[in-house]
Each structure stands twice: as C-alpha cells, then as structure tokens.
Amino acid sequence: MKRILPITNAIVAAIAGLFVLLGYFFPSIFGGIQSVLIGWAIILAAFALLLGILNLALVHWKKANAKDPGGGYSMVLLISLILTLVFVGLSGPTGGLSLWIFNSFQVPVEASLLALLAIILIYSIARLLARRPHWNTILFLVTVVLVLLGTVPLLFVGEIAPLVAVRDWLSQVPAVAGARGLLLGVALGTVATGLRILIGVDRPYGG
Amino acid sequence: MNEIICPLCGKSNPPDLAECQYCQAPLKTGGFLAEPEGEGEQAAPPSGDTEKPSEKAPAPGPKSSLEAAIPDWLKQNEASFFGPPDVSAAEPGSGQVSEQIDSLINPPARPSEPAENAIDDDWLASLLEEAGAVDNRQAALPQKPETNRAEEALTSAPASEIGPEFLAEDGELPAIPTSPAEKPEWLTSLEAASKIKFEGGIFPDETEPTPAPAEPQEEIAPESPVEQPDWLTKAGPAPVEESPNEAVESPKEVDESPKEAEAKPGESEGAVAAAELPGWLEALRPLQSAAPSGPVEDVSGADLVTAGPLTGLRGVLAPQPSAIRPQKPPTYSIKLKVTDDQQTRLRMMEELLADEEKPKPLPSRPIITPRHIFRLIVAIALLLPMVWMIISNSQQSVAPQPGSVPGVVDFTQRIQALPANATVLIAFDYEAGFSGEMNIAITNVLSQLMKKNAYLALVGTSPAGPALAENSLHSASSNVAGNAAAYKNYANLGYVPGGTLGLLGLATAPRNLLPYALDGSNVWAGAALKPVTAVKDFAAVVVITNDPDTARMWIEQVGPQLQQAGTPLLFIASAQAEPLIRPYYQAVPAQVQGLIGGLIGGLAYAQAVGNYQPNGTWDAFSAGITISILIILIGSIAGVVMKLLPAGKKKEL
Numbered sequence: 001m002k003r004i005l006p007i008t009n010a011i012v013a014a015i016a017g018l019f020v021l022l023g024y025f026f027p028s029i030f031g032g033i034q035s036v037l038i039g040w041a042i043i044l045a046a047f048a049l050l051l052g053i054l055n056l057a058l059v060h061w062k063k064a065n066a067k068d069p070g071g072g073y074s075m076v077l078l079i080s081l082i083l084t085l086v087f088v089g090l091s092g093p094t095g096g097l098s099l100w101i102f103n104s105f106q107v108p109v110e111a112s113l114l115a116l117l118a119i120i121l122i123y124s125i126a127r128l129l130a131r132r133p134h135w136n137t138i139l140f141l142v143t144v145v146l147v148l149l150g151t152v153p154l155l156f157v158g159e160i161a162p163l164v165a166v167r168d169w170l171s172q173v174p175a176v177a178g179a180r181g182l183l184l185g186v187a188l189g190t191v192a193t194g195l196r197i198l199i200g201v202d203r204p205y206g207g
Numbered sequence: 208m209n210e211i212i213c214p215l216c217g218k219s220n221p222p223d224l225a226e227c228q229y230c231q232a233p234l235k236t237g238g239f240l241a242e243p244e245g246e247g248e249q250a251a252p253p254s255g256d257t258e259k260p261s262e263k264a265p266a267p268g269p270k271s272s273l274e275a276a277i278p279d280w281l282k283q284n285e286a287s288f289f290g291p292p293d294v295s296a297a298e299p300g301s302g303q304v305s306e307q308i309d310s311l312i313n314p315p316a317r318p319s320e321p322a323e324n325a326i327d328d329d330w331l332a333s334l335l336e337e338a339g340a341v342d343n344r345q346a347a348l349p350q351k352p353e354t355n356r357a358e359e360a361l362t363s364a365p366a367s368e369i370g371p372e373f374l375a376e377d378g379e380l381p382a383i384p385t386s387p388a389e390k391p392e393w394l395t396s397l398e399a400a401s402k403i404k405f406e407g408g409i410f411p412d413e414t415e416p417t418p419a420p421a422e423p424q425e426e427i428a429p430e431s432p433v434e435q436p437d438w439l440t441k442a443g444p445a446p447v448e449e450s451p452n453e454a455v456e457s458p459k460e461v462d463e464s465p466k467e468a469e470a471k472p473g474e475s476e477g478a479v480a481a482a483e484l485p486g487w488l489e490a491l492r493p494l495q496s497a498a499p500s501g502p503v504e505d506v507s508g509a510d511l512v513t514a515g516p517l518t519g520l521r522g523v524l525a526p527q528p529s530a531i532r533p534q535k536p537p538t539y540s541i542k543l544k545v546t547d548d549q550q551t552r553l554r555m556m557e558e559l560l561a562d563e564e565k566p567k568p569l570p571s572r573p574i575i576t577p578r579h580i581f582r583l584i585v586a587i588a589l590l591l592p593m594v595w596m597i598i599s600n601s602q603q604s605v606a607p608q609p610g611s612v613p614g615v616v617d618f619t620q621r622i623q624a625l626p627a628n629a630t631v632l633i634a635f636d637y638e639a640g641f642s643g644e645m646n647i648a649i650t651n652v653l654s655q656l657m658k659k660n661a662y663l664a665l666v667g668t669s670p671a672g673p674a675l676a677e678n679s680l681h682s683a684s685s686n687v688a689g690n691a692a693a694y695k696n697y698a699n700l701g702y703v704p705g706g707t708l709g710l711l712g713l714a715t716a717p718r719n720l721l722p723y724a725l726d727g728s729n730v731w732a733g734a735a736l737k738p739v740t741a742v743k744d745f746a747a748v749v750v751i752t753n754d755p756d757t758a759r760m761w762i763e764q765v766g767p768q769l770q771q772a773g774t775p776l777l778f779i780a781s782a783q784a785e786p787l788i789r790p791y792y793q794a795v796p797a798q799v800q801g802l803i804g805g806l807i808g809g810l811a812y813a814q815a816v817g818n819y820q821p822n823g824t825w826d827a828f829s830a831g832i833t834i835s836i837l838i839i840l841i842g843s844i845a846g847v848v849m850k851l852l853p854a855g856k857k858k859e860l
Contacts, residue, residue, distance in 0.1 A: 039719055148835060
C-alpha cells in the first residue's frame with residue numbers, strides 16, 4: 001500500500017495536468033474536462049483559505065494561552081476575528097456592518113501603513129549615502145530623484161519635459177527590462193516545474 | 208570413644224542406641240562403629256600413610272604386620288568376639304591373631320545385604336593394602352622408582368614376599384576400592400576364581416584347623432555390623448599362615464620404610480606374610496595388568512607435591528597461586544584529587560558563570576535621540592505642506608491632461624464606446640490601502656458606466672474585493688444619483704479563489720464558478736447575464752489592481768478569450784503597477800486596450816470625462832513629491848558632510 005499509493009497519486013496528478021494542458025491546445029475536445037478539473041481545484045483552494053484562517057486562529061490561541069509577551073496582540077487578533085465573523089455573519093458580506101468594519105478599520109490601517117512606508121523610505125534614502133557611501137548608492141539616489149522629478153509637476157516650478165522623458169525611459173526601459181527578465185526566468189522555471197510534475201519526478205502532493 | 212555412624216544421615220550416635228537419634232534409622236544392622244579420634248589416620252588409605260608416618264599411633268606391642276593393619280573397628284568386633292578386653296588387647300600373640308583372622312574370614316554368610324558387602328570391601332581393601340603394600344610398591348618400582356622412601360625400601364624385597372603385583376599395577380595404592388561400585392575388575396575375577404578353587408579342594412590342608420572359632424563367630428555375627436563374603440572367608444587363611452615366615456626373611460628392607468617400621472613389631476614375629484601368593488592365585492594373575500598398556504611419561508624429574516589432596520604425586524601441574532589467592536580488592540578513594548591551582552581556576556570559573564547569570568542592566572537610552580528628531584522633521588516636512596494644500600484647496604499646480612498620460616484616452620474611448628445597458632465585468636483586485644490613490648479613477652469610471660446604465664458584474668480575486676467593490680459602487684452612485692443605494696443594476700459575484708486557476712475558470716465557465724451573487728440571488732438567470740456563458744460575452748472587462756502580477760494573470764488567462772471576441776480589457780492600476788502594464792497596452796496588437804495609471808491617470812481621466820474636481824489633492828501630491836526630493840537631497844548632502852568631518856566619523860545620526 002505504501003508503494004501503490006504514491007504511484008497512484010503521481011498518475012492522477014499527471015493525468016489531471018495533462019488534460020488541463022491539452023485544454024489550452026484543443027479547447028473543443030478537452031475544454032469540458034479542463035473546466036471540471038479547474039472547478040475542483042478552485043474548491044480546494046477555497047477550502048485551503050478556510051484552513052489557513054483556522055490555523056491562524058489556533059496559533060494565536062496557543063500564544064494567548066501561553067501568556068507570552070506578545071500574547072496580548074494574539075488576543076486582539078482573536079477578538080477581531082470573532083467580532084468580524086459575527087458581524088459579517090449577521091449582515092452579510094456586503095452589509096452595512098461589514099462595510100463599516102471594512103471602511104473604519106481595514107482601509108485606514110492599510111493606508112496608514114503605506115503612508116508610514118513612504119516616510120520611512122524617504123528617511124532611509126536620506127541617510128543612505130551617509131551610511132553607505134558607494135557609487136551604487138549614488139546611482140540609486142540619482143535614479144530615485146529623477147523619477148520623482150519626472151512624475152509630477154514640481155510645486156511652484158511646474159512640469160519639466162526632459163525630466164518627464166527621462167522618467168518614462170527609466171520606468172519603461174531599464175525597469176521593465178529587469179522585470180521582464182525576472183518574469184522570463186520565472187516562466188522557464190514554471191515550465192520546468194510543470195513538466196517535472198507531469199512526468200512524476202516532482203511530487204509536491206506527497207509520495 | 209566408639210560411636211556408631213548412621214548409614215543414612217552419617218551422623219554419630221552413641222553405641223548403645225539401636226536407632227539413629229537424628230533420623231531414626233536402624234543402627235545395628237546398617238551402621239558401623241566410628242573410629243576413635245586419632246586412629247582414623249591409621250585406617251586412611253595407604254597413600255596417606257606413606258606421607259605421614261609420624262602421625263600414626265605406634266603399636267602398643269609386638270604385633271604382626273597383618274595385625275597392625277587391622278583397623279580398630281575390627282579389633283572392637285574382635286574383642287567382643289573373643290571376650291573381655293583385657294584378654295584380647297593385652298598381648299596378642301601370633302596364634303591369637305590367626306584365630307582372630309579366622310574368625311573374621313569365616314563369618315556367617317549374608318549375601319542378601321549389599322550394604323554389608325560394601326563394608327567388607329572397605330575393610331578388605333585396607334587389609335589388603337596393609338598386607339600387600341610391599342608387593343604393590345615393588346611392582347610399581349620399575350616404572351616409578353621415586354614414589355616415596357617406603358617404596359624404595361621395598362624394592363629390594365622379593366616379589367613373592369611382598370605381595371601380588373597385580374594388586375598395585377601402577378604402584379598407586381589409592382586404587383584400592385572403597386565401595387562396591389569402585390571395586391576393580393581384577394578383584395571381582397579374583398573373587399569368582401577363589402570360590403571355584405576353594406570348592407575344588409585346592410586350598411591347603413593347613414587351614415583346616417581354623418574352623419574351630421566358627422561357632423562363636425556365628426553367635427556374634429548377627430551383632431557385628433561388618434561381614435565378609437564367602438570367597439574371602441575361604442581364601443583368607445592362606446596368606447595369613449604363610450606370612451610369618453615370609454616377613455621374617457626381609458627385616459632390613461622393612462626398617463627403611465616408615466610405613467613398614469610401623470608394622471615392624473608384628474613382622475619381627477613373623478605373624479603376617481601378606482606378600483605371599485598361592486600358586487593358584489599366581490596363576491589367576493591378569494597378565495595385562497602386569498605389563499604396561501602404553502608409554503608412560505617419566506615424571507621422575509618432576510616436583511613432588513608436598514601439600515594438598517595430591518600430596519606425594521609428581522608431575523602435577525602446579526596451580527597459579529596468585530590467580531586463585533583470595534585477597535581483598537584494592538580500595539580506591541572516590542574523592543577527587545584537586546590541586547590548589549585547579550581549585551583556584553574552579554573558583555574563577557564559578558565566579559564567571561555566576562556573573563553571566565546576573566542580569567546586566569541595559570544602558571539607558573534617551574527617549575529622544577537625534578534619529579528620532581530627524582524622523583520627526585521628515586514627517587512634519589511632508590505632512591504639514593500636504594495638509595495645508597488640502598485645507599487651502601490649493602490650485603498651484605496644473606492638473607494633468609489626458610493626452611499626456613498614456614492609455615487614458617483609449618480608456619475613455621472604450622468606455623464611451625460601450626452601448627447602453629451593456630454588461631461589464633469589473634474586477635476589484637487591489638488592496639484597501641491603495642484606495643486613496645485609485646478611488647478617483649474608479650469613481651469616475653463607475654460614474655460613466657452608471658450613466659450608460661450598464662449592468663455591472665463585480666468580482667474580486669482578493670478577499671477584500673467584494674467590499675471594495677461595494678464601497679466604490681456606493682461612492683459612484685452618490686456622485687451620479689446623489690444616493691449611495693440608488694444604483695441597483697449590478698451583481699456582486701464575490702470572491703474568486705484559486706488565483707490563476709480561478710481566473711481561468713472565470714474565463715471559461717463563469718456560471719459554474721460563481722453561480723450566485725453575494726445576496727444569494729441567481730443572477731445568471733436574469734436578463735442581463737443570461738446571454739453570458741463566458742467572459743468574452745461581456746461588453747468590457749475592467750480590472751482594478753495595484754499588483755503587476757495580478758494584472759499579468761488577467762492578461763494571460765482571460766486576455767486571449769477577450770481578444771478572440773474583440774472584448775476590450777481595460778486596466779485601472781496604481782502607479783507602481785502601471786509601468787509593467789503599459790507594455791501590454793503599447794504592444795501590437797495591444798493586449799490591454801485602455802489604461803489608467805495612478806493618481807495622475809485618474810485625474811487625467813477625470814479631466815477627460817469632465818468630472819475633475821479641484822480639491823487640493825493634486826497640489827498636496829505635488830508638494831509631497833517635491834518635499835520628498837528636497838529631503839533626500841538635503842539628507843544625503845548632510846550625511847556626506849558629517850561623514851567627512853572628524854567629529855562625524857565618531858557620531859552618526
């Protein structure tokens with residue numbers, strides 16, 4: 001049984017992956033079974049989300065019971081989770097209470113974090129040259145300043161066309177080239193991983 | 208003091224008891240009288256006698272060798288047989304001894320008691336040993352000439368005078384059996400042969416007068432614990448009568464042996480001639496026993512054992528005394544020997560460990576440090592101008608124009624090109640924190656769609672998507688109709704799990720993936736969504752995202768189907784995702800038909816649709832970017848200067 005089960009898992013995974021892949025090339029033939037398999041995968045992914053929430057609650061429940069120094073934060077998280085579940089369960093996902101919680105807590109908190117991030121980034125960049133005086137640091141600082149100058153019209157100065165052009169070139173050529181290079185690498189890795197899973201060499205499902 | 212040894216338990220009992228006082232076994236029939244103390248050694252095997260001649264009690268008077276060899280227990284029986292002790296033990300003469308022997312060798316036969324036969328064998332063994340020791344040693348001399356001094360003394364005596372050689376084949380006197388089970392084979396055959404000879408009338412006539420004491424012997428025999436077999440009764444007298452003459456012939460050799468010296472008084476009288484063998488017995492002598500059966504090791508040069516149970520033997524492997532010597536095991540102290548230097552180091556180590564365990568107070572840090580001051584300056588420098596711009600509704604900066612922002616014009620045209628009551632799929636896939644940046648564009652787009660009374664199908668690949676969609680819809684509805692809940696021509700389909708697979712499922716079979724709206728209604732049965740079987744059936748697809756990867760998933764999974772049907776794919780992206788989405792928009796053919804990027808694109812779109820509201824946001828944004836550039840430049844220059852200064856090398860911000 002210990003040998004049969006891993007082989008069966010590999011066969012099932014390979015067949016499922018093959019049908020989904022063939023659905024891209026022959027949608028009229030394998031489109032139906034591709035949709036069924038994708039539907040199963042989506043249901044499993046939704047269930048995984050629920051498991052993740054449950055695991056998060058259990059981890060913080062243990063922390064709160066252990067009376068660790070950070071146990072208070074865990075207790076706050078648990079209370080928030082329970083209250084949100086209660087409110088959303090009572091009013092529905094898009095009800096008044098749910099939107100009130102969302103607009104009153106989640107949106108301001110996340111926006112504040114981004115605002116703090118902006119301030120911390122500016123502060124760090126300002127200290128960067130003093131902390132690490134290097135040519136790379138200088139290059140980084142120059143790039144940041146040029147992009148900022150070309151993004152918006154400066155206060156009391158207005159838009160500087162050459163700076164806008166430089167900003168567009170920096171954001172579209174070097175930045176996108178680097179990002180595309182990364183994406184190509186990711187794509188090649190994804191193809192290789194997919195093939196290994198299809199032929200059963202990699203078995204992330206166990207066995 | 209004579210005691211009766213219980214044959215059953217082996218304990219001593221008084222002679223007057225008929226039963227053992229310990230185990231109640233009958234003593235008269237099975238027990239025997241214990242030897243007096245000090246006389247046991249005389250009855251011991253001859254081997255012991257040869258080694259310790261001095262320990263033997265000397266004979267009280269002149270006795271024959273055979274009489275001297277008679278054990279005390281036998282003498283006791285003899286005394287009880289002949290009469291009072293004063294008569295029997297005072298001065299026994301040769302004739303008296305002969306009578307005693309005759310009485311001993313002619314007991315009433317009791318063959319039905321094997322235990323008594325065993326006792327007969329013992330006394331017979333001792334008797335034969337004493338009488339025939341000389342013959343045995345003489346026969347053993349050619350092989351083992353250095354057995355002991357007594358044997359050496361006997362070597363010169365004729366073999367016929369000493370005794371039968373086959374009684375001691377190897378010269379080892381302990382070979383005489385002490386129990387019936389150990390009786391040698393030659394003696395058994397001798398018993399049988401002697402009976403036959405006696406029955407045949409070979410026995411000499413000189414022995415015939417001895418039957419006289421048979422009558423009193425028969426009377427005493429039932430009380431005596433020892434008896435003799437028949438063969439010995441008949442064969443016994445022969446050597447007894449011949450021994451006196453033979454013993455007298457060799458007095459010199461007897462004097463050299465300590466053992467023989469003990470029996471010397473008897474021998475001088477010529478009473479016992481134990482070494483004389485009759486002709487018939489000589490004829491019965493086994494020849495195999497006389498000849499050596501194999502090579503014999505010469506142990507003449509070996510050491511003589513002088514102590515222990517093997518006393519008198521040669522060639523015995525000596526044990527290793529040290530190996531078996533019992534001794535007390537050595538005692539080792541369990542106390543650790545530590546020198547003063549080691550103790551000093553141990554104390555130092557203990558002090559170090561004790562210091563490590565002590566909590567050291569952390570150096571008190573000031574609440575306000577230069578770092579904190581610098582951070583506070585940065586925050587105030589950023590926030591104050593921005594807040595001021597918003598409060599004052601500043602209009603210092605020029606609003607961005609739609610033509611200067613790529614994708615805004617196309618986006619506007621695609622929305623304008625939608626028919627009335629069109630079905631539009633809008634995906635809310637951005638984080639709530641980006642709401643401030645993207646709400647302007649979202650609100651304006653939704654407002655335009657509401658004006659066309661488009662049916663809006665709202666989905667989200669982010670868990671926060673449905674709530675964001677609801678909020679944005681309410682906000683747009685407020686702008687259009689003045690009531691947040693006024694617009695009802697939409698369906699919030701909810702969250703699409705599964706990431707890439709979810710998008711693929713949505714593209715291929717949206718009905719199966721999202722069969723119901725969040726309110727539980729079957730929106731697919733409605734008039735707006737009834738003709739929609741795939742994502743390509745929507746009039747347009749608008750994706751709102753702040754993540755370039757999410758945008759890429761939409762382009763890769765949903766884009767191909769939309770391109771086949773000519774359905775526009777429009778993006779409202781944040782400023783961080785816009786540079787990576789723009790290549791899809793600028794590609795030929797374009798994979799993205801319209802793009803609104805960041806706050807600039809939102810304002811540009813608002814300018815394009817004529818819904819721009821100057822509320823100071825743009826000036827605040829512009830002021831924030833400008834101040835940020837100034838902070839970076841000033842901070843970098845200050846840092847370099849302080850780094851170059853000598854004091855700055857020691858102290859940093």
